[in-house]
Amino acid sequence: xxxKATVLDILNDLTGSDVSGAMDENLFDSGIMDSMASVQLLxxxxxxxxxxxxxxxxxxxEWDTPNKIIAKVESxx
Amino acid sequence: xxxxxxxxxxxxxALLGVALLPLMIGLLYGxxxxxxxxxxSIFFLVLTFGGAKWTQGIALIIYILYEVGLTWGYAVxxxxxxxxxFFYLMVxxxxxxxxxxxxxPAVENxxxxxxxxxxxxxxxxxxxxxxMETRDGTLKNYNLMTFLQFMLFFPTISSGPIDRYRxxxxxxxxxxxxxxxxxxxxxxxxxxxxxxxxxxILAYYFGTILMPKLQLMAMxxxxxxLDLSWPLVGYMYAYSADLFFDFAGYxxxxxxxxxxxxxxxxxxxxxxxxxxxxKDFWNRWHITLSFWFRDFIYMRLVFWFxxxxxxxxxxxxxxxxxxxxxxxxxxxxxxxxxxxxxxxFHGVALMVxxxxxxxxKKHRQSVPHNHFTQIFAIFLTANLVCFSxxxxxxxxxxxxxx
Numbered sequence: 001x002x003x004k005a006t007v008l009d010i011l012n013d014l015t016g017s018d019v020s021g022a023m024d025e026n027l028f029d030s031g032i033m034d035s036m037a038s039v040q041l042l043x044x045x046x047x048x049x050x051x052x053x054x055x056x057x058x059x060x061x062e063w064d065t066p067n068k069i070i071a072k073v074e075s076x077x
Numbered sequence: 078x079x080x081x082x083x084x085x086x087x088x089x090x091a092l093l094g095v096a097l098l099p100l101m102i103g104l105l106y107g108x109x110x111x112x113x114x115x116x117x118s119i120f121f122l123v124l125t126f127g128g129a130k131w132t133q134g135i136a137l138i139i140y141i142l143y144e145v146g147l148t149w150g151y152a153v154x155x156x157x158x159x160x161x162x163f164f165y166l167m168v169x170x171x172x173x174x175x176x177x178x179x180x181x182p183a184v185e186n187x188x189x190x191x192x193x194x195x196x197x198x199x200x201x202x203x204x205x206x207x208x209m210e211t212r213d214g215t216l217k218n219y220n221l222m223t224f225l226q227f228m229l230f231f232p233t234i235s236s237g238p239i240d241r242y243r244x245x246x247x248x249x250x251x252x253x254x255x256x257x258x259x260x261x262x263x264x265x266x267x268x269x270x271x272x273x274x275x276x277x278i279l280a281y282y283f284g285t286i287l288m289p290k291l292q293l294m295a296m297x298x299x300x301x302x303l304d305l306s307w308p309l310v311g312y313m314y315a316y317s318a319d320l321f322f323d324f325a326g327y328x329x330x331x332x333x334x335x336x337x338x339x340x341x342x343x344x345x346x347x348x349x350x351x352x353x354x355x356k357d358f359w360n361r362w363h364i365t366l367s368f369w370f371r372d373f374i375y376m377r378l379v380f381w382f383x384x385x386x387x388x389x390x391x392x393x394x395x396x397x398x399x400x401x402x403x404x405x406x407x408x409x410x411x412x413x414x415x416x417x418x419x420x421x422f423h424g425v426a427l428m429v430x431x432x433x434x435x436x437x438k439k440h441r442q443s444v445p446h447n448h449f450t451q452i453f454a455i456f457l458t459a460n461l462v463c464f465s466x467x468x469x470x471x472x473x474x475x476x477x478x479x
Contacts, residue, residue, distance in 0.1 A: 016438070031434065034356070035371055036395045039379045054213035055376050 003049065003077060007070050010044045023067045028060060038063070051076050080128035083235045084276070084330040089124070090269075096120065097337050101262065104339045109252045114226075114338070121231040126194065133194035140174055140197065141228060144204040145221065147171050148211070152219035155211050164212045171208055175201040183412035196235040198409065200228055202369050207242050209373055216243060223249065232334035236327055238345045238365040248340045258339060265336030268329040276326025284319035291315055292472060304476050313467040320466055321349070324363070349462075353454040355426045356434070358462055366406075375402045395431060400424035410469070419469040426461065 011019050015032045019025065027033035033041075038058055045051045051073055063069050081089045096117045103110055126134035151167050175197055181190035207224065210216035227245045228234075253261060291312040298306035328345035335342035345364050352358035359367040378398045381387075388394045400421070407420020437444050467473070 035376050036379060036391060039376055039383060040391065042380070043383055054215060055372065055380055056210045056213040056215045058372075058376070 003074055004070050006048055007045075007073055008066065010041060010048065011066060011069070014040050014044070019066045024065050026064050027066070028064050033064075041069070045073060049073065049077065080126075080130045081124045083121075083125055083231075084272075084327060092124070093121075093334065097334070100338060104252065104258050105255060107252050107255065109339065118226075118229055118231045122229065122234070125231075125235065130195075132191070136192050136194040137196075140192070140194070140200065141225070143174065144171060144200065144228065145224065148204055148207050148219065148224060149221055151208055152211050152216075155214075159212070164208075167208050168205060171205050172201060179409065180412055199234070199237045199239055202237075202239045202366075203228055203242070206239075206369065206373055209377075210242065220246075230335075230340070232338065232340075233331045233342055236324075236331070238328060238331060238342055239369050240342050240365070244343070245340065253339050261336040261339060261341065265333040268333030268336065272326045272329030272333060274326075275322040275329060280319050280322035280326055283315050284323060287315045288312065288319060292475075295472065295476060299476060309467075309472070309476070312470075312472060313463050316470045316472070317463040317466045320469075321346075350459050351455060352458050352462075353451060354434070354458055355423070355430045355461065358458060359423075359427075362462075370402055370406055374405060375399075378402070392431070392435075396428045399427040399431075403427065413471065413474070415468050415471050415474055419465055422465050422468060426465075 008020050011027075014037050015027070017032060019027065019032070025032075038060075039055070041063075042053050042055065042058065045053060053076060063072060083089070100110070100113060100117070103113070122137075123134075126137055147167055147170055151164075154163070174192055178190045178193040178197055181193075182188060207216065207219070207227075211219060223246050224242070226249060227240070227242055230240070230245070233240065252258075291308050294308035295306055295312050298308050325346045332342050332344055343365055345366075347361040347364060349358055349362040352361050359371075375398055378401060379394055382394045382398065383391070388397065401424075403420040403422075403424035404417065405420070406423070407417040410416040410419070
């Protein structure tokens with residue numbers, strides 16, 4: 001499975017909402033994501049894609065939309 | 078010799094203006110003189126920690142040497158090793174001086190510790206963060222001189238904002254182009270003037286004129302239910318206004334001065350009184366502190382709890398961590414019942430806030446959302462926050478126990 005689909009799956013599971021229709025929506029501003037969900041995202045990335053992201057790498061402004069998250073994961077893969 | 082509280086009086090600002098002028102001209106012509114920056118940093122540090130406060134100055138020097146030793150030592154160690162217990166030991170050692178300073182008054186009858194100095198908390202946050210990012214491997218090229226500049230950056234040394242090593246380093250190592258610098262200069266000067274309004278007019282009015290009167294009235298109106306009274310309610314709002322304008326004013330001075338020096342120190346306040354809920358309030362109030370707690374305590378603890386599957390449900394993990402996070406913040410303010418209660422209050426408020434947000438998400442259709450509910454949410458949040466500041470102010474301690 002490609003990265004984009006996996007990340008979207010993780011996000012859907014995590015937030016209970018389908019974010020694929022709003023790829024540039026700020027997930028923190030809209031209240032869909034919070035710190036808790038961020039950590040869950042990092043753990044899922046680790047277990048499902050084998051991408052290791054330490055907490056201090058999580059600069060919120062670089063991870064705040066579905067598109068940015070996908071780009072970030074692709075750059076770390 | 079004279080000592081100055083940072084940004085405390087017109088003379089300080091006059092000296093600041095004179096000292097910054099050559100630096101401004103340099104930056105306008107694309108030059109940054111590290112030597113000159115270091116010299117004025119030392120000059121303002123001597124103004125703050127010299128003279129009658131020389132014991133604080135000595136404490137600062139010893140503290141800095143100690144933290145430099147720890148962070149540098151750990152950076153060297155981390156190149157080839159990565160032991161968990163050693164990392165925890167380093168964090169504990171880095172926090173130890175601050176812990177001693179915070180606990181001493183509680184066990185020594187209000188006596189303050191000899192090793193304390195103005196700004197020790199804010200320097201500890203910077204050092205601990207540096208160690209944690211070194212562990213994670215996100216901070217790879219630790220540089221001793223940059224770390225010293227980062228710790229001793231005089232505009233923010235006494236009370237923040239708490240910058241991050243990597244962000245500071247990027248600014249410090251580069252020179253903004255003229256257009257960008259002119260923008261920073263304009264912003265910086267505006268911040269200083271808004272700061273004057275906040276700190277020397279509004280905070281003065283609420284804190285120096287209004288608060289003592291209301292406190293006296295509240296003390297005289299004791300005897301009712303829990304000794305509560307209308308003057309105490311007035312005190313709650315006056316104290317909250319003073320706390321905001323005083324600290325936001327200081328922060329504007331610190332950020333404004335940084336901007337003039339070509340360093341974009343992060344902002345500390347973002348219209349906190351417009352928050353529709355407590356969670357959002359902490360994204361807008363004392364931002365660099367709450368984000369520090371978020372990134373280096375909350376998220377790390379949640380990560381650890383979830384990785385080791387300590388709690389079954391994610392909501393339990395979040396709730397327990399909220400309480401721990403805010404209790405630590407309470408203890409950090411000082412070991413008194415009212416600071417700790419304040420922390421607990423905010424921990425519980427965040428928990429309740431999350432329950433409500435989950436409920437709202439589930440029942441999107443039945444929960445009304447309009448202009449009126451928005452205003453009501455802002456009103457409720459502001460009042461809850463003011464109530465928490467009433468606890469924080471310590472006046473209840475005076476009213477009930479003195």
